[in-house]
Amino acid sequence: DGGITQSPKYLFRKEGQNVTLSCEQNLNHDAMYWYRQDPGQGLRLIYYSQIVNDFQKGDIAEGYSVSREKKESFPLTVTSAQKNPTAFYLCASTEGNYGYTFGSGTRLTVV
Amino acid sequence: QKEVEQNSGPLSVPEGAIASLNCTYSDRGSQSFFWYRQYSGKSPELIMFIYSNGDKEDGRFTAQLNKASQYVSLLIRDSQPSDSATYLCAVNPPGSARQLTFGSGTQLTVLP
Numbered sequence: 623d624g625g626i627t628q629s630p631k632y633l634f635r636k637e638g639q640n641v642t643l644s645c646e647q648n649l650n651h652d653a654m655y656w657y658r659q660d661p662g663q664g665l666r667l668i669y670y671s672q673i674v675n676d677f678q679k680g681d682i683a684e685g686y687s688v689s690r691e692k693k694e695s696f697p698l699t700v701t702s703a704q705k706n707p708t709a710f711y712l713c714a715s716t717e718g719n720y721g722y723t724f725g726s727g728t729r730l731t732v733v
Numbered sequence: 734q735k736e737v738e739q740n741s742g743p744l745s746v747p748e749g750a751i752a753s754l755n756c757t758y759s760d761r762g763s764q765s766f767f768w769y770r771q772y773s774g775k776s777p778e779l780i781m782f783i784y785s786n787g788d789k790e791d792g793r794f795t796a797q798l799n800k801a802s803q804y805v806s807l808l809i810r811d812s813q814p815s816d817s818a819t820y821l822c823a824v825n826p827p828g829s830a831r832q833l834t835f836g837s838g839t840q841l842t843v844l845p
Contacts, residue, residue: 653830653831655832657835662741662837663837664737664821664835664836664837664838665777665821665835667832667834670832672830672831712776712777716831718831719764719765719784719825719831720782721765721767721769721779721782721823721833722767722777722779722823722833723779724776724777724778725776726775726776727775727776
């Protein structure tokens with residue numbers, strides 16, 4: 623079945639540590655996105671990529687980095703520069719103008 | 734001013750009633766509009782999209798779009814307890830390719 627796989631489902635980060643969230647899709651979609659959702663809030667765009675080897679900052683890119691070396695993969699690294707990383711992270715992809723397909727999300731907690 | 738605004742709720746309706754969820758947007762040239770349902774702790778799932786003024790029906794769901802007034806709404810007929818979730822409105826602003834801007838969501842509770 624086609625879809626988007628995010629891993630891990632839960633992730634714990636220590637102070638000063640970088641962590642990487644995985645996002646893989648087998649939908650053959652060109653565009654991929656990373657959003658952050660805080661409790662009771664909407665989705666805020668971190669980074670997006672329209673094609674391989676190209677990506678752009680979203681509204682809240684500070685403290686995050688991404689890569690797009692393959693069409694299927696769009697990993698997100700939360701760096702130590704992100705001072706408040708505890709949130710629910712959602713990866714999405716799309717083709718055409720039919721809305722996003724979302725992965726199941728990664729819940730990141732600072733310990 | 735937020736680009737996409739929704740009443741945060743919570744909105745409570747009795748089982749079997751019609752639930753009405755509203756969304757306004759600021760970019761007049763926006764062309765595509767989406768409604769997502771998000772259960773607690775889960776990721777959003779697409780339930781409706783609408784591009785043209787008027788109504789679009791899919792089962793118990795009806796999306797209504799009025800571009801002149803810059804609002805889009807979602808009606809849920811014969812509401813069921815399983816419809817209890819947060820509903821996110823998303824808009825594709827002009828010049829943003831396929832990128833969506835989301836509202837903060839309306840929490841709906843359907844009471845048995």
